[in-house]
Amino acid sequence: MAIDYLPLLILIILAMGFAAIAMGLPAVLGPKLPNKQKYEPYESGIIPFADARRRFPVQYYLVAMLFVVFDIEVIFLYPWAVILNRLGLFALVEMAIFLLILLVGYVYCWKRGALDWGGQVRPGDDVVESQVVESQVEEE
């Protein structure tokens, strides 16, 4: 069984080898003419206007949390999907119930504004307002 993963091992070795050559050869052979522009984070991109080492909004963490939950959902979908052809309608209904339960949670997140990125403040939405105040305090 483990031998089935030999192609994967070969792919990993090839990928690492390719990366090592692609990074290594220019480092050894390429002429080194450094200037200020070459050390910018992005070539031909937006000129950096602030230090990247700053606190990020909590929104990122929330999205990551949602991602973890739905990732685990996918983990359960995977073995089910492999065998679905042989399982029939009952299995389909089972999974529909499973997804429906999670959909309830998703709708809750949506309604609570977990997917909002603070674009506009809706009337009566104290949560977003308190965040705006907080970010103003932070800037001062």
Added chain:
Amino acid sequence: MPIEIPIPTVTQVIFLVMALFTAACGLMVVISRNLFHSALFLVGALFGVAAIFVLLEAEFLAVGQVLVYIGAIATLIVFAIMLTRGMMRGRTSPMNHVSGRGALGALVFFVALLAFLKKVPWPEQAQAIPVDESLIAGLGDKFVTTYVVAFEAVGLLLMVALIGAVMLARDR
């Protein structure tokens, strides 16, 4: 005589390389000067564990390891570091005032584990895993037949986690 050796040896070599890789990454997680680098080394360690799962023929665990731990948990940890103001300011020391006691605890645990490994009478030949439990397809079958209640309960648990995460992050 020399012909029958190669195939187990290749597996052993792969195991040895992956075990060393995992251990080295694990060590770097602990001693890295920058917490962000620790998080990246953690991804390497998790990947090594996934490779060992493959060697143990635990395919589903390997897939889960890559998809959930490397894909999601590592992202979560990286975000957690980026969200913490102090962590984003340069270097953090990997040592604190309890590091000596921590090392002692780790040593005691290692010795206990070693004694345990020596004491357990390990079978010479590994027991064959029932096909319907080892293969991913078999697992999918069990989800919707034998363990269907537990499966739906997992869905409920995930929903609670989802709502809990939003409540914790939003309601302050």
